Amino acid sequence: MPEDNSKDQANRDQPEHSASAIFVEMMRQAAARANPGKPVPEADSAGNGTPDFSASTAGTSTDGASEISLKPDAAAPEVRRIRRRLLLRRPHPASMTSGFLGTIFVVVVSTALVATLLMFFVNPEYVNPAVVQGLQLESEAIIAGASAGRPTPVQTPRWLRRIGIVSGHRGKSASGARDPGAICVDEDGNSILEEADINFAVATRVVASLESMNYAVEMLDEFDPRLNNYRADALVSIHANTCYDFGEYVSGYIVAISEARPAFGADAFLRECIAENFGAYVPLERSYNLTDDMTDNHTWRKIHPLTPAMILEMGYMLADKAVLTEDPDLLARAIVDGILCFMENVNRPSSQREPGRHPAGYIIPAMVTPTPIFGR
Numbered sequence: 001m002p003e004d005n006s007k008d009q010a011n012r013d014q015p016e017h018s019a020s021a022i023f024v025e026m027m028r029q030a031a032a033r034a035n036p037g038k039p040v041p042e043a044d045s046a047g048n049g050t051p052d053f054s055a056s057t058a059g060t061s062t063d064g065a066s067e068i069s070l071k072p073d074a075a076a077p078e079v080r081r082i083r084r085r086l087l088l089r090r091p092h093p094a095s096m097t098s099g100f101l102g103t104i105f106v107v108v109v110s111t112a113l114v115a116t117l118l119m120f121f122v123n124p125e126y127v128n129p130a131v132v133q134g135l136q137l138e139s140e141a142i143i144a145g146a147s148a149g150r151p152t153p154v155q156t157p158r159w160l161r162r163i164g165i166v167s168g169h170r171g172k173s174a175s176g177a178r179d180p181g182a183i184c185v186d187e188d189g190n191s192i193l194e195e196a197d198i199n200f201a202v203a204t205r206v207v208a209s210l211e212s213m214n215y216a217v218e219m220l221d222e223f224d225p226r227l228n229n230y231r232a233d234a235l236v237s238i239h240a241n242t243c244y245d246f247g248e249y250v251s252g253y254i255v256a257i258s259e260a261r262p263a264f265g266a267d268a269f270l271r272e273c274i275a276e277n278f279g280a281y282v283p284l285e286r287s288y289n290l291t292d293d294m295t296d297n298h299t300w301r302k303i304h305p306l307t308p309a310m311i312l313e314m315g316y317m318l319a320d321k322a323v324l325t326e327d328p329d330l331l332a333r334a335i336v337d338g339i340l341c342f343m344e345n346v347n348r349p350s351s352q353r354e355p356g357r358h359p360a361g362y363i364i365p366a367m368v369t370p371t372p373i374f375g376r
């Protein structure tokens, strides 16, 4: 209950009256209200003149305080003080509840303290020897496993692990126009093959496959607003390369990460996982014709700095047209195996067969839960 301290201070400066005199004054006021007709005797020694006793008699609340209620400005200071004291003394529901909770708190804390103290006096042989041995073996296994780089007993469930799949050029371009990506045209200049369609056919299959494994998968547009500060365990952007006629045979798939990411970090490991698995399924060679659009892709500047990300150019739309259009299931399966390599540490790149840092350089990121190597 908020108290007016300045008022209290003012009261303290007033001359003290005896408690009995104040009590008599209160009784007198109560009597005056009980018999409003009777004339009120003069106020005594206080010298404040006759207080206004026309305080409300009807419609007042039924609590004890109102029994002696007066117009606040009219009450003698000592009466106000007493009334306030009476109000303070009355137990109210809030303090009873907090008192009850306080009691429970004290009981719980002291019980915990006593139980802890008593533990010092418990004979170790009191505990079942089988339980002791079990705990010992368990902790030894965990320590041995950790030092040997073996799996920890608990894995993060897959539905808590997020994978983003960008279907290249899907949705509107940055300027808001339709974005087919690269296109192949016939002699009349009509579009006969669009990159966005190739990418989407593969991306939908990748998403469906990963979803069937219970990962939290998101299909993203090329300029998806969700890419801003995007957080995921892995982000793969799926593309196909230009249909431009270079005048020579230009073929192959390309993998790239942001040039801003460490050369041997998680992104690089994801890139190698995708590259090796894609190469194992798809009859194309790995090409190293990286462009700025791959290493400085707009996506890399948007996503969260801790999201491992890579871009895959599955092949050239002119030379590799058959591979890109005839079997999207195969392309999707290759990408899924590459993602599993990164997420589950299976289907590992040949340079990554051993746990920890390989002489070839790549560091297996801590977020990848080590699991037994199944071979390929």
Ligand SMILES: [Zn+2]
Pocket: 168, 169, 181, 182, 195, 239, 240
């Ligand atoms: Zn593209």
